[in-house]
Amino acid sequence: xxxxxxxxxxxxxxxxxxxxxxxxxxxxxxxxxxxxxxxxxxxxxxxxxxxxxxxxxxxxxxxxxxxxxxxxxxxxxxxxxxxxxxxxxxxxxxxxxxxxxxxxxxxxxxxxxxxxxxxxxxxxxxxxxxxxxxxxxxxxxxxxxxxxxxxxxxxxxxxxxxxxxxxxxxxxxxxxxxxxxxxxxxxxxxxxxxxxxxxxxxxxxxxxxxxxxxxxxxxxxxxxxxxxxxxxxxxxxxxxxxxxxxxxxxxxxxxxxxxxxxxxxxxxxxxxxxxxxxxxxxxxxxxxxxxxxxxxxxxxxxxxxxxxxxxxxxxxxxxxxxxxxxxxxxxxxxxxxxxxxxxxxxxxxxxxxxxxxxxxxxxxxxxxxxxxxxxxxxxxxxxxxxxxxxxxxxxxxxxxxxxxxxxxxxxxxxxxxxxxxxxxxxxxxxxxxxxxxxxxxxxxxxxxxxxxxxxxxxxxxxxxxxxxxxxxxxxxxxxxxxxxxxxxxxxxxxxxxxx
Amino acid sequence: xxxxxxxxxxxxxxxxxxxxxxxxxxxxxxxxxxxxxxxxxxxxxxxxxxxxxxxxxxxxxxxxxxxxxxxxxxxxxxxxxxxxxxxxxxxxxxxxxxxxxxxxxxxxxxxxxxxxxxxxxxxxxx
Numbered sequence: 001x002x003x004x005x006x007x008x009x010x011x012x013x014x015x016x017x018x019x020x021x022x023x024x025x026x027x028x029x030x031x032x033x034x035x036x037x038x039x040x041x042x043x044x045x046x047x048x049x050x051x052x053x054x055x056x057x058x059x060x061x062x063x064x065x066x067x068x069x070x071x072x073x074x075x076x077x078x079x080x081x082x083x084x085x086x087x088x089x090x091x092x093x094x095x096x097x098x099x100x101x102x103x104x105x106x107x108x109x110x111x112x113x114x115x116x117x118x119x120x121x122x123x124x125x126x127x128x129x130x131x132x133x134x135x136x137x138x139x140x141x142x143x144x145x146x147x148x149x150x151x152x153x154x155x156x157x158x159x160x161x162x163x164x165x166x167x168x169x170x171x172x173x174x175x176x177x178x179x180x181x182x183x184x185x186x187x188x189x190x191x192x193x194x195x196x197x198x199x200x201x202x203x204x205x206x207x208x209x210x211x212x213x214x215x216x217x218x219x220x221x222x223x224x225x226x227x228x229x230x231x232x233x234x235x236x237x238x239x240x241x242x243x244x245x246x247x248x249x250x251x252x253x254x255x256x257x258x259x260x261x262x263x264x265x266x267x268x269x270x271x272x273x274x275x276x277x278x279x280x281x282x283x284x285x286x287x288x289x290x291x292x293x294x295x296x297x298x299x300x301x302x303x304x305x306x307x308x309x310x311x312x313x314x315x316x317x318x319x320x321x322x323x324x325x326x327x328x329x330x331x332x333x334x335x336x337x338x339x340x341x342x343x344x345x346x347x348x349x350x351x352x353x354x355x356x357x358x359x360x361x362x363x364x365x366x367x368x369x370x371x372x373x374x375x376x377x378x379x380x381x382x383x384x385x386x387x388x389x390x391x392x393x394x395x396x397x398x399x400x401x402x403x404x405x406x407x408x409x410x411x412x413x414x415x416x417x418x419x420x421x422x423x424x425x426x427x428x429x430x431x432x433x434x435x436x437x438x439x440x441x442x443x444x445x446x447x448x449x450x451x452x453x454x455x456x457x458x459x460x461x462x463x464x465x466x467x468x469x470x471x472x473x474x475x476x477x478x479x480x481x482x483x484x485x486x487x488x489x490x491x492x493x494x495x496x497x498x499x
Numbered sequence: 500x501x502x503x504x505x506x507x508x509x510x511x512x513x514x515x516x517x518x519x520x521x522x523x524x525x526x527x528x529x530x531x532x533x534x535x536x537x538x539x540x541x542x543x544x545x546x547x548x549x550x551x552x553x554x555x556x557x558x559x560x561x562x563x564x565x566x567x568x569x570x571x572x573x574x575x576x577x578x579x580x581x582x583x584x585x586x587x588x589x590x591x592x593x594x595x596x597x598x599x600x601x602x603x604x605x606x607x608x609x610x611x612x613x614x615x616x617x618x619x620x621x622x623x624x625x
Binding site: 005024027031185 | 593
């Protein structure tokens with residue numbers, strides 16, 4: 001028996017290592033100071049760790065793209081792009097949670113390590129160069145989320161959403177694993193690049209590929225079944241229709257901070273994994289899977305937007321809206337082109353700004369004991385809190401895709417990539433359903449500006465950090481809508497592995 | 500390619516044959532001489548008390564779960580120990596590498612142990 005020492009490229013995974021240390025440090029800090037007053041240091045420790053991690057990721061931007069740890073993770077601009085996006089989402093979630101959990105007078109310190117560990121899972125999903133790492137990332141993320149979803153133990157609904165998410169999530173993991181097994185069975189490898197090479201994809205970063213079958217001798221039937229199961233497994237995490245049924249219940253029951261985290265971060269992670277898997281491993285099979293994904297995207301957009309029309313609870317409405325946005329993001333993958341991949345990254349950033357902003361307003365307006373999440377609670381907000389109302393209106397217009405916001409530019413890039421790939425009908429379906437979506441987004445605006453408040457509510461001073469998040473997100477939504485060039489350039493550079 | 504998986508198929512078949520076979524053979528050739536004691540549910544030799552469907556402290560679950568967690572961790576020690584001997588042939592850097600890996604692993608394990616101790620998860624009366 002002979003061994004070769006694995007090359008340990010610690011620098012390639014440095015952002016993740018920092019997050020591991022952050023998670024452990026918050027765990028220990030929570031032990032040392034278990035009282036509620038010790039929560040603020042935990043929150044700041046998490047934000048500090050995420051900032052260091054993000055700083056390292058930014059510093060690695062000009063490093064050469066490479067595979068590390070026996071071709072398991074890829075350290076390239078795609079990974080770094082999503083790492084920074086996830087870390088921003090995590091920091092915002094910490095700020096939300098700090099405000100909300102303090103208000104609820106229920107603030108276990110475990111929240112922060114769990115959040116840090118689930119962030120590592122998301123980064124792993126984006127960095128995975130091997131299906132096994134994709135699976136580990138999904139599991140790391142999911143297991144932390146199962147706990148986080150049921151975090152507000154004082155109420156009854158969180159238990160329901162947690163158990164629902166746990167049961168359905170385990171099913172989805174099984175599908176994902178079975179899909180990986182079938183792909184391995186037909187190609188003899190789990191490495192994404194090696195699967196791609198066995199299927200005749202052109203070069204790129206390829207590792208050793210021991211055991212992979214020769215190019216062209218792949219059992220196609222088994223492989224297509226495997227691809228189908230991968231779509232189920234990852235589509236569950238991304239809340240694509242018909243694997244979305246958990247999403248509204250979970251989004252409603254989870255603490256608002258976690259709802260924001262899931263609807264932005266987890267979704268982006270699932271799409272990062274989908275993009276990696278489909279455009280690195282299966283680009284040559286695009287004619288086979290893009291039709292399937294196009295149908296899923298259409299159903300997702302139409303279902304999400306239609307059901308959102310009937311929601312009275314703003315968290316459920318944003319839940320269905322996030323399903324619809326998952327459909328838009330999937331359109332970018334259907335295009336299976338460099339422009340499509342870049343538009344997905346741009347849309348992910350824009351969607352993060354719009355949705356985190358909207359959730360920031362939801363957090364700000366909630367109060368101890370009641371979250372105030374009925375859409376009618378927003379009646380007359382413009383009279384009481386004109387600034388918040390203006391910000392919320394901005395986010396609603398952006399989510400509806402009204403120019404000059406980032407929502408419009410993002411949809412424009414995504415749908416034009418689909419048209420370039422020959423999917424005109426898909427772009428038309430997306431446009432039609434996004435026009436319908438304007439109804440429910442603008443209903444919130446209508447409530448805020450046209451309806452008198454039904455009760456006089458003592459106005460309270462909103463938490464300054466969450467308000468800051470909302471303000472920054474508002475600026476970002478407009479700025480990215482007017483000057484999209486910078487981010488689209490970065491997104492294009494990050495997806496250069498797509499041919 | 501598909502031929503490589505034939506041993507797994509054979510193993511699965513053998514498992515099924517043994518499982519089904521034992522039940523069938525016991526059914527066919529076993530003698531039946533029921534007494535009330537034999538018909539009672541097996542309770543490790545104790546006489547059964549009451550129903551299984553009743554509330555009992557969740558501490559049992561917690562302890563069992565922690566036991567399983569730390570028990571599973573040991574699974575990683577055995578292959579490591581089996582391989583360590585072969586690594587000695589490669590020179591000291593190989594052994595140091597393996598020791599370093601295990602140190603990290605045990606470090607995380609110890610952190611978890613300190614965590615459950617401080618959280619008083621192992622104190623029955625807490």
